[in-house]
Amino acid sequence: MENYETHTHDVLIIGAGGAGLRAAIESSAQGASTGLVCKSLLGKAHTVMAEGGMAAALANVDPKDDWKTHFKDTIYGGKMLNNWKMPFNHANEAPERVRELEHWGAVFDRTPKGKINQRAFGGHTWKRLAHVGDRTGLEMIRTLQDKGIHTGIDVYMECTITHLIKDGDKIAGAFGYWRESGKFVLFKAKSIILATGGVGKAYKVTSNSWEYTGDGQSMAYDIGAELIDMEFIQFHPTGMVWPPSIRGVLVTEAVRGEGGLLRNSEGERFMEKYDPERMELSTRDVVARSIYTEVKEGRGTPHGGAYLYISHKGADYIKKKLPSMYHQFMEFADVDITKDPMEVYPTTHYIMGGIRVDGDTCATTIPGLYAAGEVSGGMHGANRLGGNSLSDLLVFGKRSGEAAAAYANSVSTNLNIQAEQVEAYANEILAPFSSTDGENPYSIHQDLQDVMGDYVGVFRNKENLEKGIAEVDKLKDRAKNMKIEGSRMYNPGWHLCRDLKSMLMVSEAIAKCALQREESRGAHSRVDFEGYDDEKWGKVNSSINLQGDSMNVTTTPLPEMPDELKSLFTEGS
Amino acid sequence: MSEAILRVFRGDANGGEEKEYKVPVEEGMVVLDALHYIQAEYDGDLAVRWNCKAAKCGSCSTEINGKPQLACKSRMDKFPEGQPIRVYPIKAFPVMKDLVTDVSWNYETNKKIPEFTPATDEEFTMYQDDVERIQEFRKCIECFMCQNVCHILRNHDRKDAFFGPRFMIKIAERVMHPMEKIDRREFLKDEAGVGYCNITKCCTEVCPEDIHITDNGIIPLKERVADKYFDPLSWVLRKIKGK
Numbered sequence: 001m002e003n004y005e006t007h008t009h010d011v012l013i014i015g016a017g018g019a020g021l022r023a024a025i026e027s028s029a030q031g032a033s034t035g036l037v038c039k040s041l042l043g044k045a046h047t048v049m050a051e052g053g054m055a056a057a058l059a060n061v062d063p064k065d066d067w068k069t070h071f072k073d074t075i076y077g078g079k080m081l082n083n084w085k086m087p088f089n090h091a092n093e094a095p096e097r098v099r100e101l102e103h104w105g106a107v108f109d110r111t112p113k114g115k116i117n118q119r120a121f122g123g124h125t126w127k128r129l130a131h132v133g134d135r136t137g138l139e140m141i142r143t144l145q146d147k148g149i150h151t152g153i154d155v156y157m158e159c160t161i162t163h164l165i166k167d168g169d170k171i172a173g174a175f176g177y178w179r180e181s182g183k184f185v186l187f188k189a190k191s192i193i194l195a196t197g198g199v200g201k202a203y204k205v206t207s208n209s210w211e212y213t214g215d216g217q218s219m220a221y222d223i224g225a226e227l228i229d230m231e232f233i234q235f236h237p238t239g240m241v242w243p244p245s246i247r248g249v250l251v252t253e254a255v256r257g258e259g260g261l262l263r264n265s266e267g268e269r270f271m272e273k274y275d276p277e278r279m280e281l282s283t284r285d286v287v288a289r290s291i292y293t294e295v296k297e298g299r300g301t302p303h304g305g306a307y308l309y310i311s312h313k314g315a316d317y318i319k320k321k322l323p324s325m326y327h328q329f330m331e332f333a334d335v336d337i338t339k340d341p342m343e344v345y346p347t348t349h350y351i352m353g354g355i356r357v358d359g360d361t362c363a364t365t366i367p368g369l370y371a372a373g374e375v376s377g378g379m380h381g382a383n384r385l386g387g388n389s390l391s392d393l394l395v396f397g398k399r400s401g402e403a404a405a406a407y408a409n410s411v412s413t414n415l416n417i418q419a420e421q422v423e424a425y426a427n428e429i430l431a432p433f434s435s436t437d438g439e440n441p442y443s444i445h446q447d448l449q450d451v452m453g454d455y456v457g458v459f460r461n462k463e464n465l466e467k468g469i470a471e472v473d474k475l476k477d478r479a480k481n482m483k484i485e486g487s488r489m490y491n492p493g494w495h496l497c498r499d500l501k502s503m504l505m506v507s508e509a510i511a512k513c514a515l516q517r518e519e520s521r522g523a524h525s526r527v528d529f530e531g532y533d534d535e536k537w538g539k540v541n542s543s544i545n546l547q548g549d550s551m552n553v554t555t556t557p558l559p560e561m562p563d564e565l566k567s568l569f570t571e572g573s
Numbered sequence: 574m575s576e577a578i579l580r581v582f583r584g585d586a587n588g589g590e591e592k593e594y595k596v597p598v599e600e601g602m603v604v605l606d607a608l609h610y611i612q613a614e615y616d617g618d619l620a621v622r623w624n625c626k627a628a629k630c631g632s633c634s635t636e637i638n639g640k641p642q643l644a645c646k647s648r649m650d651k652f653p654e655g656q657p658i659r660v661y662p663i664k665a666f667p668v669m670k671d672l673v674t675d676v677s678w679n680y681e682t683n684k685k686i687p688e689f690t691p692a693t694d695e696e697f698t699m700y701q702d703d704v705e706r707i708q709e710f711r712k713c714i715e716c717f718m719c720q721n722v723c724h725i726l727r728n729h730d731r732k733d734a735f736f737g738p739r740f741m742i743k744i745a746e747r748v749m750h751p752m753e754k755i756d757r758r759e760f761l762k763d764e765a766g767v768g769y770c771n772i773t774k775c776c777t778e779v780c781p782e783d784i785h786i787t788d789n790g791i792i793p794l795k796e797r798v799a800d801k802y803f804d805p806l807s808w809v810l811r812k813i814k815g816k
Contacts (some may be wrong), residue, residue, distance in 0.1 A: 242601070
């Protein structure tokens with residue numbers, strides 16, 4: 001085959017959002033030679049779009065807050081399906097990770113006493129989210145980026161990894177291409193951390209960027225790793241509705257955190273019906289279903305959403321606390337949110353499920369392979385609380401970096417990568433160039449997005465899910481023969497061919513897990529199985545792995561919480 | 574549904590030409606939507622960088638009808654109907670392919686700026702009034718359009734001498750950080766080349782985040798450097814001390 005570059009590292013990190021960057025900083029600090037690969041330019045990863053804040057029990061605003069309350073909130077929010085060890089570590093370590101970020105240059109909004117300010121968010125008992133207006137993700141990624149480039153990490157920008165490679169049962173490297181030249185590149189590494197984020201691009205209406213195509217989930221699955229709980233897709237309650245080209249773009253939960261009110265077309269504050277206690281600050285699964293129901297029952301806005309009011313807070317306050325939202329609506333929708341309400345509707349936002357990891361080390365079921373952030377599963381259970389993602393990235397980014405570096409240090413044998421295997425991957429990736437009668441990948445992608453929206457959306461039932469699975473199957477067949485134009489140089493059509501393969505894999509997993517789980521829990525709502533089934537489904541995770549050529553979907557027991565933590569839930573909240 | 578005509582640069586480092594496309598326009602559509610339509614319907618290999626499509630990541634900087642702007646933020650209905658919309662790559666950086674340019678110089682330059690160095694290991698006490706001016710600089714989404722229109726970089730190609738507006742405000746954010754302990758004035762003058770900026774404010778005009786790059790960032794930096802190096806009293810003191 002053609003010549004390709006080879007790079008060698010102790011630890012290779014795939015994905016350079018919050019989790020990947022934090023992992024790289026830690027791995028490098030442990031003395032491991034560290035490579036960081038990203039599909040985009042550095043600093044553009046999806047973390048940049050996070051808005052509302054990062055949850056950590058700093059107790060700067062509400063002094064009663066502590067790790068126990070944060071832990072309980074997270075597990076209640078996750079409807080008891082979390083891998084308890086993860087929220088435990090998260091609640092304990094998030095404050096230190098946030099303070100550390102400040103010492104690396106992040107400039108959070110302040111309390112009157114000069115501490116890091118914290119805001120209210122859905123499902124959090126106390127004001128808990130450290131934030132910078134409504135651009136907290138940008139603050140986080142830029143801070144980590146600026147720290148990272150001074151720690152001796154090798155950054156490989158605009159590079160797509162297409163395959164993970166094992167030697168025996170151990171991870172040995174990764175194969176991919178440079179987006180610019182289309183040339184191949186091989187990374188040899190003793191350990192690999194996946195930090196590739198989510199899967200939102202399998203849906204049409206989504207707040208996610210193009211990078212969110214499920215690469216990490218799919219590559220790990222391909223080499224035998226176990227995935228869990230893929231049915232739990234978070235539909236964020238408030239995406240933009242109008243105009244059509246902007247549909248799905250996020251309206252931060254901070255609007256509600258800062259006092260925003262939801263009303264239907266009859267002017268009714270409808271959350272009174274669904275969660276009278278927490279109202280607009282109920283958990284995301286509840287608010288999303290409420291908006292969906294209001295619209296379905298004919299009380300929607302002209303463009304089919306709910307009204308979200310913030311104008312009562314006054315123009316100065318809004319421009320200071322929610323500047324991006326002000327500009328976003330002004331520029332894209334011609335709506336002045338200091339005067340008029342926003343129109344909002346649920347949008348695909350986040351996947352709670354992902355690669356099964358150890359709650360302390362982020363180790364997957366493949367020796368040497370780690371996963372951190374959205375690509376991993378277990379932290380958020382059946383529903384994620386807003387603000388818990390950014391701190392998740394920091395806590396488990398650091399933990400994975402530490403563990404992967406230690407593991408790499410312990411590997412004494414030489415890892416081998418077979419040239420024939422690399423050649424087979426290269427041929428697979430190049431196939432669309434030689435097809436004469438293949439399909440356009442863009443049309444398959446559009447059809448997939450329609451299928452997932454129509455059959456595997458907010459509300460699900462057996463009939464639709466079965467249809468969805470059958471449709472995804474047909475799309476997988478169509479995707480076996482794709483054809484593209486042009487050269488290998490910076491060719492988005494070609495890039496989509498590989499991304500599509502990942503999206504098809506995660507779509508199949510989402511639909512099959514959703515069909516298997518015959519109950520409604522958190523973000524997974526079955527109209528044919530309403531309510532929790534704690535006896536059966538409350539005790540198991542969905543589990544997915546590759547067996548032979550087909551997807552094996554089953555259940556595994558939920559890790560059991562130690563008694564001293566269990567008692568937190570029986571003492572009364 | 575009306576129709577728009579886009580003339581898009583297609584080519585690479587060896588040159589290229591405009592190609593015309595007809596694109597149906599729906600309400601609220603932006604230029605980036607039109608480029609995506611072209612990819613899906615006509616030329617799947619049209620290269621354009623983008624990520625968020627919400628003006629938050631700064632990836633899709635292009636020159637539309639000669640004016641540098643984010644393609645995701647440029648509404649189709651702002652352009653005169655019936656007239657072609659010309660979409661080109663930003664000019665101050667080498668073209669890689671179509672609308673994608675090689676902006677690696679910016680990443681190399683960023684590495685030269687010493688990191689934030691806090692004066693204390695203790696938890697910070699800082700007040701909102703003290704951090705607000707640096708929060709303005711930290712809104713930067715690194716679209717590099719300020720670098721693209723800076724005369725020193727675009728017309729004189731002095732990338733060897735001047736870091737450009739994006740990195741002036743990056744240095745400013747550290748200089749003005751209440752907890753920063755290192756003196757960056759020598760670095761600003763000798764390495765970053767703050768003296769090269771001649772305050773035409775073109776950078777401020779194109780900033781999609783409305784950062785007052787010149788007034789709030791570069792001018793105060795110039796003043797600090799002037800205080801150290803060009804203040805007559807300190808000049809005399811330096812001579813006496815032999816520094």
